[in-house]
Amino acid sequence: MVLSSSPPSGFRDFLPRNLELRQKVSQTISRIYRSFGFEPIETSALENLEVLTGKGGGENEKLIFKVLKRGEKLTEALAKSEELADLGLRFDLTLPLARFYAAHQNDLPKPFKAFHIAPVWRAERAQKGRYREFTQCDLDIIGSNSWACELEIISAILKVFEALKIEGMTVFLNDRSLVYQALEQAGIPEDKRASACILIDKLDKIPREKINQELSILAGEKASQAVQSLLMDNSENRYAEVSPSSYAHLKEISSSISRLNKNAHIEITPSLMRGFDYYTGPVFEFRHPKLSGSLGGGGRYDRLLEKFGVSSIAACGGSIGFERLILLLEELGHSDETPGPKFFIAVFSEEMLSQTLELSSKLRNLGQSVDLYPGAAKLKNQFKYADQKKARYALILGPDEAKQNQIRIKDLKTGIESLADFESLVKLPD
Amino acid sequence: MVLSSSPPSGFRDFLPRNLELRQKVSQTISRIYRSFGFEPIETSALENLEVLTGKGGGENEKLIFKVLKRGEKLTEALAKSEELADLGLRFDLTLPLARFYAAHQNDLPKPFKAFHIAPVWRAERAQKGRYREFTQCDLDIIGSNSWACELEIISAILKVFEALKIEGMTVFLNDRSLVYQALEQAGIPEDKRASACILIDKLDKIPREKINQELSILAGEKASQAVQSLLMDNSENRYAEVSPSSYAHLKEISSSISRLNKNAHIEITPSLMRGFDYYTGPVFEFRHPKLSGSLGGGGRYDRLLEKFGVSSIAACGGSIGFERLILLLEELGHSDETPGPKFFIAVFSEEMLSQTLELSSKLRNLGQSVDLYPGAAKLKNQFKYADQKKARYALILGPDEAKQNQIRIKDLKTGIESLADFESLVKLPD
Numbered sequence: 110m111v112l113s114s115s116p117p118s119g120f121r122d123f124l125p126r127n128l129e130l131r132q133k134v135s136q137t138i139s140r141i142y143r144s145f146g147f148e149p150i151e152t153s154a155l156e157n158l159e160v161l162t163g164k165g166g167g168e169n170e171k172l173i174f175k176v177l178k179r180g181e182k183l184t185e186a187l188a189k190s191e192e193l194a195d196l197g198l199r200f201d202l203t204l205p206l207a208r209f210y211a212a213h214q215n216d217l218p219k220p221f222k223a224f225h226i227a228p229v230w231r232a233e234r235a236q237k238g239r240y241r242e243f244t245q246c247d248l249d250i251i252g253s254n255s256w257a258c259e260l261e262i263i264s265a266i267l268k269v270f271e272a273l274k275i276e277g278m279t280v281f282l283n284d285r286s287l288v289y290q291a292l293e294q295a296g297i298p299e300d301k302r303a304s305a306c307i308l309i310d311k312l313d314k315i316p317r318e319k320i321n322q323e324l325s326i327l328a329g330e331k332a333s334q335a336v337q338s339l340l341m342d343n344s345e346n347r348y349a350e351v352s353p354s355s356y357a358h359l360k361e362i363s364s365s366i367s368r369l370n371k372n373a374h375i376e377i378t379p380s381l382m383r384g385f386d387y388y389t390g391p392v393f394e395f396r397h398p399k400l401s402g403s404l405g406g407g408g409r410y411d412r413l414l415e416k417f418g419v420s421s422i423a424a425c426g427g428s429i430g431f432e433r434l435i436l437l438l439e440e441l442g443h444s445d446e447t448p449g450p451k452f453f454i455a456v457f458s459e460e461m462l463s464q465t466l467e468l469s470s471k472l473r474n475l476g477q478s479v480d481l482y483p484g485a486a487k488l489k490n491q492f493k494y495a496d497q498k499k500a501r502y503a504l505i506l507g508p509d510e511a512k513q514n515q516i517r518i519k520d521l522k523t524g525i526e527s528l529a530d531f532e533s534l535v536k537l538p539d
Numbered sequence: 540m541v542l543s544s545s546p547p548s549g550f551r552d553f554l555p556r557n558l559e560l561r562q563k564v565s566q567t568i569s570r571i572y573r574s575f576g577f578e579p580i581e582t583s584a585l586e587n588l589e590v591l592t593g594k595g596g597g598e599n600e601k602l603i604f605k606v607l608k609r610g611e612k613l614t615e616a617l618a619k620s621e622e623l624a625d626l627g628l629r630f631d632l633t634l635p636l637a638r639f640y641a642a643h644q645n646d647l648p649k650p651f652k653a654f655h656i657a658p659v660w661r662a663e664r665a666q667k668g669r670y671r672e673f674t675q676c677d678l679d680i681i682g683s684n685s686w687a688c689e690l691e692i693i694s695a696i697l698k699v700f701e702a703l704k705i706e707g708m709t710v711f712l713n714d715r716s717l718v719y720q721a722l723e724q725a726g727i728p729e730d731k732r733a734s735a736c737i738l739i740d741k742l743d744k745i746p747r748e749k750i751n752q753e754l755s756i757l758a759g760e761k762a763s764q765a766v767q768s769l770l771m772d773n774s775e776n777r778y779a780e781v782s783p784s785s786y787a788h789l790k791e792i793s794s795s796i797s798r799l800n801k802n803a804h805i806e807i808t809p810s811l812m813r814g815f816d817y818y819t820g821p822v823f824e825f826r827h828p829k830l831s832g833s834l835g836g837g838g839r840y841d842r843l844l845e846k847f848g849v850s851s852i853a854a855c856g857g858s859i860g861f862e863r864l865i866l867l868l869e870e871l872g873h874s875d876e877t878p879g880p881k882f883f884i885a886v887f888s889e890e891m892l893s894q895t896l897e898l899s900s901k902l903r904n905l906g907q908s909v910d911l912y913p914g915a916a917k918l919k920n921q922f923k924y925a926d927q928k929k930a931r932y933a934l935i936l937g938p939d940e941a942k943q944n945q946i947r948i949k950d951l952k953t954g955i956e957s958l959a960d961f962e963s964l965v966k967l968p969d
Contacts, residue, residue, distance in 0.1 A: 111848040112590055114641035117626055120583035122639050124646060125653075128579050144903070146880050146910025146928060149558050153550035153672055154584065154628075154658065155604070160542055174585070175607040177624050179662050193623065194607050196547055198584075209552050211544035216554060218927040219920070220913055223555075228584065232609050242583055255914020257892060268903065365893070369900040418541040450576050462687060463795070470799040473574070473698065480576025483650055484685020490649070497648040498576060 119233065119241035131435060133445040135226055137272050138246050138429060142224040145265040147248050150223045152205040154230075155196045160208055162197075172231040174198040174241075198230035202247040203387070203413070203426060210251050210424075211417030220252035222261075226431075240432065246405075249426035254411070259362050259391050260369070262407060262427040266395060267370045269429060270404075273438065278404070279374045280366060281394045283381035284359050285408065288340065291351045291379075295335035297328040303386070309340055310382035317341070340379040348379060362391060387413045393427070400437050405429040449499030450480040451539055453521075455491040457507045459484075465506050468516065468531075475535055495521060502537060549663065549671035561674075561865060563875040565656055567702050568676045568859060572654040575695040577678050580653045582635040584628060584660075590638055591627045602661040604628040604671075628660035632677040633817070633843070633856060640681050640854075641847030650682035652691075656861075670862060676835075679856035684841070689792050689821050690799070692837060692857040696825060697800045699859060700834075703868065708834070709804045710796060711824045713811035714789050715838065718770065721781045721809075725765035727758040733816070739770055740812035747771070770809040778809060792821060817843045823857070830867050835859040879929030880910040881969055883951075885921040887937045889914075895936050898946065898961075905965055925951060932967060 116122050123131065139149070161173050175194035178186050186193050199205050202225045210221065226246045233239055248265060250258040263280060270278050288309075292302045304327055308320050320341075324333035339347050348356045359377060366375045383392040383406050392408030407427030414422050438444075454469050456462055462485060469481045480498055482491045488505075495503050503519040510517050515528045518537075546552050553561065569579070591603050605624035608616050616623050629635050632655045640651065656676045663669055678695060680688040693710060700708050718739075722732045734757055738750050750771075754763035769777050778786045789807060796805045813822040813836050822838030837857025844852050868874075884899050886892055892915060899911045910928055912921045918935075925933050933949040940947050945958045948967075 112638075112846050113587070114638050114847045116583040116638075116642075117585055117587050120585060122583065122642065123581040124643060125578035125580060128581060132579070144880065144908035146883075146908070148555035148928075149562070150555060151553040151558060153546040153552065155547055155550060155660070155672065157543070157547050174609075174626070176628075177605040177607050179604075196604070198606075208542075208544050208546075212546075212552065213554060218924050220924075222910070222913075230585070242585065250913050253913040255892075257886070257896065257911065257913040260896060261911060261913055264900070264903075365896060369896060416542050417544045450574065453576070456687070462685075466687065466690060466795060466799060470694070473694075478574035478576075480652070481687065481691060483652075483680050483683040483687040483691055494648050494650075498578075 117241075119235035119239075121240060121242070129447045130438060130443070130445045131431075132447075134273065134431070134434060134438065135244070135246075138269050138431075139224070139226060141269045141272055142246075142248050142265055145222075145248075145261060145268070147222045147224040147265070150206070150209060150225050151227065152199070152202075152209050152225070154198060154228070156199055156205060156208070158192070158194055158197045161200065161204065170200075172233055173200055174230050174232050200231050201229055202227060202245050202428070203249075203385075203410070206247065206249055206251075206426070207413045207424075208417055210422075211414055211419045214419065220250050220258075222248070222250050224248040238436070244431035246429040246431050247426055248428075249424065251414075251424045252422055253425075254423035256358060256362050256391070258423075258425040259393070259409065260365050262425060263362075263366055263393055264370060266405060266427055266429055267366075267373050270395075271372065273434075274443070275397065275437065275441065276372060277374075277398055278372075279376060279396050281376050281378040281381050281396065282359065282363055282366075282391065283378050283393075284355055284391045285382070285388045286390050287348055287351055287355050287359065288379070288382070290355070291339045291348075292336065294351060295328075295339065296332045297336070301328055305336065306382050309336070309380050310384055312341065312380050345377045345379060348377070359391065383408055385410075390425075395429075397437055399440050400433060402433065403430065404433050404437065446499070448539070449501065450478040451501045451537075452477060452479045452534075453495035453498060453500035453503045454479060454481045455488060455495070455503060455505045456482050456485045457488075457505055461485075461506055461508065461511070464511055468504070468506055471531065472534065477535065501539065502534075504534070547671075549665035549669075551670060551672070559877045560868060560873070560875045561861075562877075564703065564861070564864060564868065565674070565676075568699050568861075569654070569656060571699045571702055572676075572678050572695055575652075575678075575691060575698070577652045577654040577695070580636070580639060580655050581657065582629070582632075582639050582655070584658070585626045586629055586635060586638070588622070588624055588627045591630065591634065600630075602663055603630055604660050604662050630661050631659055632657060632675050632858070633679075633815075633840070636677065636679055636681075636856070637843045637854075638847055640852075641844055641849045644849065650680050650688075652678070652680050654678040668866070674861035676859040676861050677856055678858075679854065681844075681854045682852055683855075684853035686788060686792050686821070688853075688855040689823070689839065690795050692855060693792075693796055693823055694800060696835060696857055696859055697796075697803050700825075701802065703864075703873070705827065705867065705871065706802060707804075707828055708802075709806060709826050711806050711808040711811050711826065712789065712793055712796075712821065713808050713823075714785055714821045715812070715818045716820050717778055717781055717785050717789065718809070718812070720785070721769045721778075722766065724781060725758075725769065726762045727766070731757055735766065736812050739766070739810050740814055742771065742810050775807045775809060778807070789821060813838055815840075820855075825859075827867055829870050830863060832863065833860065834863050834867065876929075878969070879931065880908040881931045881967075882907060882909045882964075883925035883928060883930035883933045884909060884911045885918060885925070885933060885935045886912050886915045887918075887935055891915075891936055891938065891941070894941055898934070898936055901961065902964065907965065931969065932964075934964070 176196040178195045387410040388408040389411045390409030394406035395404045409425040411423050456465050469479045472479045505517045518529050519526045606626035608625045817840040818838040819841045820839035824836035825834045839855040841853050886895050899909045902909045935947045948959050949956045
């Protein structure tokens, strides 16, 4: 039986040329995060299932790829109709970070500024532009409740966009605690506020009348209208009435961002929720006019670590949506060409292979990058290969050249051929 | 309920200081592989289960982490007692590469020189030094049957060891096809040769008498003795009798490695098998006296792509065991200290936060790396933090300094404090 060579549905392979831009962008993000004093961490791709399902992930919990128990444990689980899985693939990097911090807090600086660039997995219905394996680029500060955290995280992300020459980003900013207070004042009882937030969060996707209708069903006509005028009309200044102190706080973040990041446009947006259950304070999101949906976001999640027994620790984090960033860069015509090897060495004939190997080895020992064609083949095919690999110079060592202690060299930019001795090869410009 | 904060058994977290050496080594491997003309690829972490179980992986197939089907498909599988999993985590990088090549061969150079540095997962019994998630660093040449392939792959791996300043490596070399011919000449029937190879492969782990005994049971006393004298006494020159041409071939690889890699020690070892079912020709392995077991290896696997419908394509690959390489480097006392940020900026007081943010932003806009303490705290704690982060200079902006347009600076190497203006900060050495 011949097997299908496609990756599983919703998964991707990356060819060398697909990786050029991805690797450049990933290195840029890592460099900028590091230059802001964030340090890299890594966690295991698999987590114990109860860590992933123990609240906090909201809708994403339904999308966990679960790993089947093995051996006797599986037999037992099947016999007793118990849970068949014991592990799961992480669906984000925030939950793993919370577990990581709880496990290692005594070995970490306080506060801890961490970043993590890694794949996550979600069993989403496969569709265009949505993948089941994708990269996230998180940065977090654990152990500080200062609004300087929000500022640092937003500034670092904006600096990444700047380094990638992306202009015209807008930061949308809100405060979940303000929303909760507003809902309270609108007369929505505590147990219905989370559901109301989920409704408001869908403003982008569902017609407004439908949301109003559902809000009325949830909390009554009067409360629904109060919520509408407060949150959905973007009447930011009404926030000042809800809680002058929280609003002043939010304004401070907003004005500092504007002041410190010359090219950033920032808007306070009362309807911004950022989905996840675990946010407790300010939330933010990055958007670009060329792309619908967000390029990243984050917020404060002061209570997420409680599930691991770490009480009253403040935490704030943000993330760049790597796949969407790549999409935007391609949209904007950015690309990155990794230079090919400096030398391509063709093999003139089977008889010349040994001497040709010697030549490549000598160049490599001097630190030169050398792509050797493995074995003799038609020279036409070898040169086609050199083009595909974007080599700078092609070298051929035929028996005549070897006798004269010379190497035939072809400049693959100009097409000019010449003879050279070994010493002059090394001096060639890249 | 408080959840455990440990990663699952057999899995690891990496703290920033654990990642310093790992990232340096991974970058070195990538740089050297690239300089030999190999190009990076990436494949999905999950594969369709039939790809992973469809032969080739040998013992490793038993160690697959299988992913549970989802939704209706799971319900149906349970009802019909069918396979409960549809996906699995890759257990090596060779099988994914074979699938990748079959899928994308028309878009790739011929021959294709690829490398892939990525995690793999195996459900091994957790024990010290053996992990269920670990990194492999593969490089492969697909589409050439020249022995230059083996040479290129072995040379690139040796160059990595050289770049990491590891001396005293030995390359062990053998040829599976020679072993098969030897077994044939010893009178072992074709259908028993694979089992005989598996036995010989265990020479490291099982007492020799036990292997002899099992060989006798498998193929008779006489065949067993013939195998012993041929393969297990390391009497390399008997190989010349088995197949003069194959032996000459192997000698050519061996002598070229010696000639081209000054510091490499190479040995032809007839008992070397390298476990995997899929090897068809030369196999090799790297060892170091400081570490039991291998640091990597590889071989020719000319038939692995057949399962994806790609017939008669030659392939050869090698791999560095990343975790074992890290272990050896630690054993040898190698380490890598990533420099911390150039500036640590302390926050003198809540009142000075805004001006302090301004200072950090100005430095960052000039490309300086700046770790800002997020929010005001006791200065003693802030300086402890600066030490942990290995910052080079600490800056403090108090109200008195601010009035004079000065910044207080502490050289964290010498402990010397001074006052400076902004312009002179930028000129400080790293």
